[in-house]
Amino acid sequence: KRFEDIYHCHHLSSDIYNVSIRNINAFNNHCAIIRLLCHFGNKIYNISIDEIIDGTPTDHPIAVEDGQRTACCVKVGENGYHRNVPELGCKHGDLSNIRISNVFSNALTAVNLNCTARDVIIRDIQVGEKGINAVSASLVTGGKHTALDKKSNTTYLENVLIDGVFYRSEQENATPFFFNNLTVKNVHIRNVNASCEELVCNLQRCEDSEQIIYE
Helix, strand or coil: CCHHHHCCCCCCCCCEEEEEEEEEEECCCCCEEEEECCCCCCCEEEEEEEEEEECCCCCCHHHCCCCCCCCEEEEECCCCCCCCCHHHCCCCCCEEEEEEEEEEECCCEEEEECCCEEEEEEEEEEECCCCCEEEEECEEECCEEECCCHHHCCCEEEEEEEEEEEECCCCCCCCCEEECCCEEEEEEEEEEEECCCCCEECHHHCECHHHEEEC
8 A cells, every 4th residue: 555545634735835945955766855756646735845955975976977967956746656647647727726836956956846736936046067957847757857748748837936046057958947848828938047148948849938038
């Protein structure tokens, strides 16, 4: 049996809300330091995540080997874990009102929006020389971005603000933002200080890409 089967309290709501997560310094292989996962009709909302540091030592091999580094400092949503029944996965509105701020990352991506979410504010993201993306909206598995065709991707982002990105990656072909094959509505990006010419990778695969506004 799975965790949610064993520990479920039938007289209580299974939603998760009004949670603050602060002051985390960690690193790992392949996965995320913090993940917000909801399926089976459960909801996660009113979440505040602040001061998250990917503390990978500079001489540690996972700092430089793609696929072995920390995949995400913060991962919002997940396209898996629905027992191979997509209808039981996260629906639009299940993940909402998420606040993420003050993230320092040498990970593949500082903040990954992996599933459908709305009303998300991401502020003050710093990407070090070994990082790849500040914010990505795509499937991340095994520590790498996985390209999806439109049919298999359910990512839909609505009312997202990304405000304040300081980007200093020295990795080849790295970009502050990676948006792959998703649908967006009312996404604003502003105050980006980047050490590269290209801000976005794979924007051409996004539906309604004109809804991504740079200020």
